[in-house]
Amino acid sequence: MPDGLRIRIDGVDHDVEPDISVAAALWNAGIRSFRRTSDGRARAPLCGMGTCFECRVTIDGHPDRRSCQTPCREGMRVETGNAA
Amino acid sequence: MIKAVDVAIVGAGIVGAACAARLAEAGRSVLVLDRRGPASGATAAGMGHIVVMDGHPVQLELTALSRRLWDAQASRMPPAIEHQRCGTLWVAAEDSEMEDALRKQRTFAEHGVDATTLTSRALARAEPHLRPGLAGALQVTGDSVIYQPNATRWLLDRAVRAGATLRIPATVEHVEDGVVELADGRALRAEHVVVAAGTGTAPMLGTRRLDDAIVPRKGHLAITARTRTTCRHQLVELGYTRSAHGHATESVAFNLQPRRTGQVLVGSSRQYGVDDDGVDPGIVGRMLRRALEFMPALRHVPVLRTWAGFRPATRDGLPLVGALRGDPRTVLAAGHEGLGITTSLGTAALVEAIVRGLRPPMPLGPLSPERLFTGGSHA
Numbered sequence A: 001m002p003d004g005l006r007i008r009i010d011g012v013d014h015d016v017e018p019d020i021s022v023a024a025a026l027w028n029a030g031i032r033s034f035r036r037t038s039d040g041r042a043r044a045p046l047c048g049m050g051t052c053f054e055c056r057v058t059i060d061g062h063p064d065r066r067s068c069q070t071p072c073r074e075g076m077r078v079e080t081g082n083a084a
Numbered sequence B: 001m002i003k004a005v006d007v008a009i010v011g012a013g014i015v016g017a018a019c020a021a022r023l024a025e026a027g028r029s030v031l032v033l034d035r036r037g038p039a040s041g042a043t044a045a046g047m048g049h050i051v052v053m054d055g056h057p058v059q060l061e062l063t064a065l066s067r068r069l070w071d072a073q074a075s076r077m078p079p080a081i082e083h084q085r086c087g088t089l090w091v092a093a094e095d096s097e098m099e100d101a102l103r104k105q106r107t108f109a110e111h112g113v114d115a116t117t118l119t120s121r122a123l124a125r126a127e128p129h130l131r132p133g134l135a136g137a138l139q140v141t142g143d144s145v146i147y148q149p150n151a152t153r154w155l156l157d158r159a160v161r162a163g164a165t166l167r168i169p170a171t172v173e174h175v176e177d178g179v180v181e182l183a184d185g186r187a188l189r190a191e192h193v194v195v196a197a198g199t200g201t202a203p204m205l206g207t208r209r210l211d212d213a214i215v216p217r218k219g220h221l222a223i224t225a226r227t228r229t230t231c232r233h234q235l236v237e238l239g240y241t242r243s244a245h246g247h248a249t250e251s252v253a254f255n256l257q258p259r260r261t262g263q264v265l266v267g268s269s270r271q272y273g274v275d276d277d278g279v280d281p282g283i284v285g286r287m288l289r290r291a292l293e294f295m296p297a298l299r300h301v302p303v304l305r306t307w308a309g310f311r312p313a314t315r316d317g318l319p320l321v322g323a324l325r326g327d328p329r330t331v332l333a334a335g336h337e338g339l340g341i342t343t344s345l346g347t348a349a350l351v352e353a354i355v356r357g358l359r360p361p362m363p364l365g366p367l368s369p370e371r372l373f374t375g376g377s378h379a
Helices: A022-028 B014-025 B057-076 B095-110 B120-126 B148-161 B198-204 B240-245 B281-294 B296-300 B337-356
Strands: A005-009 A012-016 A056-059 A062-066 A077-079 B002-010 B030-033 B088-092 B116-119 B136-140 B165-167 B172-176 B179-182 B187-195 B214-224 B234-237 B250-258 B264-272 B303-314 B320-324 B327-334
Touching: A005 A022, A012 A022, A022 A056, A022 A077, B002 B014, B014 B030, B014 B148, B014 B327, B014 B337, B030 B148, B057 B337, B088 B095, B088 B120, B095 B116, B095 B136, B116 B120, B120 B136, B148 B165, B148 B337, B172 B198, B172 B327, B187 B337, B198 B214, B198 B303, B198 B327, B214 B281, B214 B337, B234 B281, B240 B250, B250 B281, B264 B281, B264 B303, B281 B296, B303 B337, B320 B337, B327 B337
Parallel strands: A005 A077, B002 B030, B002 B187, B030 B165, B088 B234, B187 B327
Antiparallel strands: A005 A012, A056 A062, A056 A077, B088 B136, B116 B136, B172 B179, B179 B187, B214 B264, B214 B303, B234 B250, B250 B264, B320 B327
């Protein structure tokens, strides 16, 4: 079994299981608001298969990445809430 | 037969909603029927532009009238309509297109519509994300952008506050001589029936020769994530008129709209003879590549959604607005193609004049439904 990974979520390091998506890692870390709409309402994953675009976060400085379609990688920096 | 109203309006798109608001506020009892819901057809599928267009002298007159009517209401519109008086830039890619811009400017000036030309340098300052080296632009400062589904709801709310009734869903099968027959077998009577049902209009008129006077013209749009790589004006390529009104069965043209949310709406495409309402990746690809030719920086902006819809197009590019000659209780307000958001208010003013027997704000002859009827003579 491969070792776990360490990623940084909103400035805090988290150890996550290998082979999971960023969306799963965020959810497991207790995060329920992944981003905000233009009028400030919270958004979180809905479809889990890349269609709804509700789970977008900033990954390694790149905005609007679909967390449900992105596997966790060692050292990844993830920011929620339309950080970029 | 269910209770009589002064005016039954078939269709709760923006044209029907505008007619409902206008007639209810003029004191008429109004009933609005729609088979699905407000803004469920061409209205929501398109872009929310309020623009003056000079494709045809009558089109110019109707769009200019309509834009004045929108301007007169702008201060009353709730924030949800996202009204932005951002103006339109008709972008010239080549020097030769600046001659088209100057011609357009002269035509607009004859109709009291302000437009100024921008040099290549002024265009680059006005829209820094456009690619360098474009020839210039014609700026129509008085054009606006709205979020048209909410504008439709606002018009319907106004109608309801003025006493109108909505019946949704209600499928209309036939309209004739002040009688509206519904699919559930019931019927209702009205002094006038306004049919504002877009491409669904012809079947309601039965055998009265409307046939294919209004045909679906498919279009695609894409919307981006919120981005700083946006535009400040509505942007349209000057070649648009050629591609939009040409007779090619399939075309794309560069058309961007800034949304108040910080997103960018990307258009446009036109296809005849396609019934399938699904997104065609090939057309979307061509449309987006066309946008990137003008604004390469958009390459880094994610597209969130793409969708397709149908414009109710007519052969001569003008809507059908008027009472039927053999059935003056039936008033058509349909076939606005891609300009229905703009021309809804002008159409409503014309429909009010027809229903109330007032002098219309512009001549009705060129919009008469019979001009597109098949078979020449009319019932």
